[in-house]
Amino acid sequence: MKQFFYLLIIFLLFSGMSIAQQRVIKGVVKNEKGNVLVGANVMVIGTTNGTITDANGGFTLRINRDDAILKVSYLGFQSRDVPISNQTFLNIRLNSNSVGLSEVVAIGYGSMKSANLTNAVAEMKMNKVQNRPITGIGSALEGQLAGVRVQTADGGLPGAAPSITVRGIGSINGGTGPLYVVDGIPLSGGLDNISTSDIASIEVLKDAASAAIYGSRGSNGVVLITTKQGKEGGPVINLNVQTGIQEVMKTYQVMNRDQWIKFAIEERTNTYALNGGNPNVPIQDRPGFTAIDPKWISDPNSFPDNNWADLIYRKAPFQNYHLSVSGGSQNTKYYFGGEYMNQEGLMINSGYKRYSLIANVESHVNKWIELGLNLNANIASTTNPDAENIGGPVSRAVFMPPIVGIDQNTDATGFNPWVLSALVNPLQWAKQVTDPSNDSRLLSSFYAQVNILDGLNFRSTVSAGLQNSRDNYYMPNSINRGKGSLADFSTGMTVNLLSNNIFTYDNTFGKSHINAIAGFTAQKIDAQSNYAQATGFPNDAVRTLNAATQILSATSSTTGSRLLSYLARAIYSYNDRYLFTASIRRDGSSKFGTNNKWGWFPSVSAGWRISDENFMKDVHFINNLKLRASYGITGNNSFPGNNDFPSIGALAQANYVFGSGLGNKIIGLRQSTLSNPDLTWEKDKSTDIGLDIGILNNRISASIDWYDRLTYGLLLNVPVPQITGFSNAYQNVGKVDNRGFELELDAHVLTGRFKWDLGGNISHNKNTVKQLGPGNTPIPGVARGTIVSLTKVGDPIGSYYLIPVVGIFQTQEEVDTSPVSKVENPGDLKYKDTNGDDVINDADRQIVGHNNPNYIWGMTNSFQYKNFTLSVFLQGVWGNSLVSTSMAGEGQSRQNNLSLFLDRWESPDHPGNGKVPRAAVTANLTTASTFWMFNASYWRIQNISLGYAFPDELFHKIKGISGVNAYLSVENIASFDHYYGVPETGSQSNDPLTPGLDALTTYPLARTFTFGLNLSFK
């Protein structure tokens, strides 16, 4: 690494130098109509040598080589590379490039010019993330696309995929994530582990009209991932090396020893008094956890002051190497890529490693036949000492008091008698619990395309996807608090077979252009899972089940689904001005009830490019103006718990014992779910109206979308009257509406030598439940044994349903004259008697917040001067809340607590900040109240990166090297929020019914410092 820095410095010094044989070249730059272009960029390729055209469109440049090539660019026009050879004056014409007219986007079963889009399709520019230490596609999307919410609910847990929602949450119990399609293959589960470096583009189909071509799987949006293909020429070899170091950016703040001791003495004294204890009993003789160690008072410094977070978290390296080779002839093109990524986790013994390989080959065998093969294999292995377990190290680093010894509180080392024995030492846990897991995936597809007539072809694709996962969990007896060593072993295998058969017709008749597809597809998914649990290991050396003496359980199960579909779509445009698209899909699925196996999914949309109309001719500053409108119906076939057979009333074992003496076990059965042959997919009908606008030759371009997405026939696990024998049953009832707007903006604020590009997006979404089960009965969400949320008509899904806190009781008089819930004293939380009945109880609960942000935004500013690029990426959400269930504080000083308790009420003279109650174990706190709720809005300086492109002239003598870029990047620089942990948390539950619940178990976020180097060879 050191050597590289020396090289870098040397190159920088040399870069300013010029080499002899200079001469002058002049020229003029004009548009296709012959008008001069003022301020166009003229650069000698591979150098920092360049200029800008003057008021007459002219330029003068000194050059030192006749084989130099000029790159001429101007906003809104297609750039041109112009060889100089021996000329002295160049007359250069640029063709206009309104809205990247030639840019093509994937739309599912085909592609089209983005300029002619009539739907809401968002396109992710992969170059925006190339200098960032991105470990997965999900995190690459965060903050980049309007209407796409990426929530890293597991904080910085290595290998954890964030949850992604498009245009709000459209399902309560079914899946809420989009369908992922890689190179035309719909995946059977979540995101694939494909390297982001191998991805050419990501498009998100946001409205129902664009997603309807995916029918019963389209309603949560569709993410189309296209991997890189080779281009004619080459071979081009690209090596990308990233290396970095991660540190904890944000984790929970807790009390230190002295703060805890003061807190503990106060709490135990208060709790003792609250339970009617006699104050004359010596403090150490008081019962249970009201006893106080006299040494806390006499000699507090004799106790350890362990900061458990410091003990279990570390600075951890990150590295990523990616190599690709691509190229091809006129008939055959290839792209090969390989990546190795190694991310050690912030917590000791955690980490994520991934190997991936990709090979894409396509060949025109002859004039009629085209063949192609895509192979993508990756192996991801994760190690994680069960960090986010409710009793695991993240949580226990918060709860373990600082006075507990570094080895204490395991079964082997004994428990500190002054703290809760349920708390297991987080350091020992992180060291001793192991959970290596492995996820191997192979996605392969082969296609044959027959070009039947001009403009008509038929492509048949067969694809096989394999996913294999393995997980071996082990908890030593010592960490399991003497309940025996425990090992879990699970494996899973999914096979995803697909046949796609599509006719495509594409032709132009005069001013009309038509693109049409028709075809059918069949997809077959089979999955098997195995699980075994065992105990009785002689020691902790061998942790696989062969060493166990007792199998506690062993099971396997098989599931799967079948999907048969017919689809058709027609795109028609007249004069590139009037644009129409219509599509239809018919899906038959094995998942649905016998009465509802088949469904139709139609869509229509239209666009009008107003800027091309004659009456707009004189409006010069607007170069593009397009109005779009779309309507479509899609479905969601992802049932709760990935249940492939939800309509079937299932039987479950219900065993008993008969026979004399101790008896024998007899197998019995009970019906465990209600059957419902009418059960079917959730339906989504959505309308989108959009406006695309380009101003000043696209110096500013923007897209504005307004949408209304109504999901109906929601697959609700409706609470049914328990007298049926069931508490819940799935029914297609309920409606939820997501309505909002999105704005994407791109501005070239400064052009010329100092460039400033600004890209930003902001989206607003309002989620409203419109209808629920029988009688619109609200659905409560339970956590920690109490209701915390309520899903009811008129409010967002999973709204927090808590009793408002109005403050802290300051005096006994205030307690005596106020309505109380249980037993309350001065210093306790004062609840609001919202219904005015002078009693505090469940009837005083109110909808007080929700976890859906009102606004999500992201903004990238990038600056370029000469060969330097500086990019600053900010992102955030605004207007949502979270619930931290640990605020119930049942344990108080039996454990440690968040540092917010330092601002507690101590006495009327020391009332704290007026928000935090006194220290005491009391039922007052366990009431689910707004004391548990926090503002979850945040914004973050997500990334700053500085890149340098080495001038070609430094390397043109070194054979083969065609480009060198180096960059420094810092991820997660600073977070601005209102929570004592990670605000996008959801580690306890991120179920739509109980969203955003934190139990102080969220893995910390990492701040990553990265150095990267990108080398290209020719």
Add this chain to the structure above:
Amino acid sequence: MILNLRKMKNRHYIILLLLSVFASACSDKFINFTPPSINSAEGFFNTKEGVDQAVIGAYNGLQEVEASNFAELMNEERSDNVWTPSVVSSYNDLSVQKFLVSSSEPFLDDAWSDTYDVIHRCNLVLENIGSVSFSDTTLKSQYIGQMEFIRALMYFDLVRYFGGVPLVTKSVTPEEATKIKRATVQETYNLIINDLKDAINRLPKTYAGADIGRATKYSAEGLLGRVYVAMGGYPLKAPMWSAAKGLFEDIISSGQFQFLPTYAGVFNLANENGPQCVFYVQFKAGANDVGNPIPTRNADNDVNPSTFPFGGSPDAPIVSQDLIDSYEPGDVRYAHDIRLKWVNKSGDTVSNLPTIQKFAQGTPAKASDWDINWPVIRYGDVLMMYAECLNELGYDPNGQAMQILNMVRTRAGLPSKTPAEIPNQQAFRAAMEEERRHEFVGENFRWNDLVRTDMAFDTMKHFLGEFGMGNNLKSRDQYLYPIPLQVLEVNPSMSQNPGY
């Protein structure tokens, strides 16, 4: 065959070939995919084998309902037998003990829905069995009787927890269920009585071999007797003493049962399904999912696993000082039933947090997995209820009632009571109640005994008063629990109990 790909004709053949291959896959058959790992309920209850297993499934429900977390909370921990100081390592709010129960507490929902789940299991058998052909019609009739017995036991639990409840005797759809209102307490008892009367006619006196443990005629008689005794007390105060007396006499005169000579023998694993058993819920350790969880539940969470295998639970009820103080010297049940001292994880002996240990017999196969069966009706209770009936029908200083009371006391190592000590009917009631407290500690009897004798209000007021919480008990409305919040929210036809 070599295809000349340059010829248009051949290209068309290829396409036709490809199409025909895929079209053959495109039929409804492709999507009619049956679940490989799911056992479907479709048609299951219409076969004899299905009914056999469904009956076992209903018995399985008894394990979840009778020896459960909520049953101990609502029947034992509600009473003066238990007081868990809030300083022990329990996360329980213990609102049950403090009489601060609110309708949103999850255990209420468990009690309601788990009990109705078992009722539904019985209903599925009862409504389908008619059309299933059995070569053994006696067996068919016995199955009906067994389901009626279990259903009656479930409604008897419900009526004492919640008062009158919706009466469901066949499977209903969610829509139908929302229209079913609560019945009165009397109507609920009528259903229980009808079920049990029919069951008595259908059930055999004994079972042999692999069927031992199923409900017998005497199980049903014992339960009906207990129902009548309960009806004689609060709230109905409908004297059914003679009817109860007749039922108990039928059991006693059968000669099938025995009042075991030692108290410890009642709980000895060697006597599982022995002559003291009128009806027990069956458990077995080491068989994966049919073990008794209660002994683990009753041990403190901090108990050392080396002295108590696999440790205890955070839900363990702590025996109240009031119960400790109530034992007479020499009562063998005191040491047998109460774990006065135990070793914690730090190796220290804890003597100020006594727990219940009477069911901790033998060794568990894992935590919450014990062999011991759970007594629903044991013979001692039949005798003691019989004695109560006799006393209610007329005090007799030297009668059978007095003999039974003293039989129980003698076995417990206590001196007999004399007519001078129990001079009248009222005194006998009190003595019997006190004896029941010690005979059945931990068996989920105490709270219901206090309620039916209407002693609960004064007893618990005094008991709570010792902790400064006397005012938490406001009225006899708290004899019942609130209808769970979730039940009210799902069903508009439901109404809350007074006082909640």
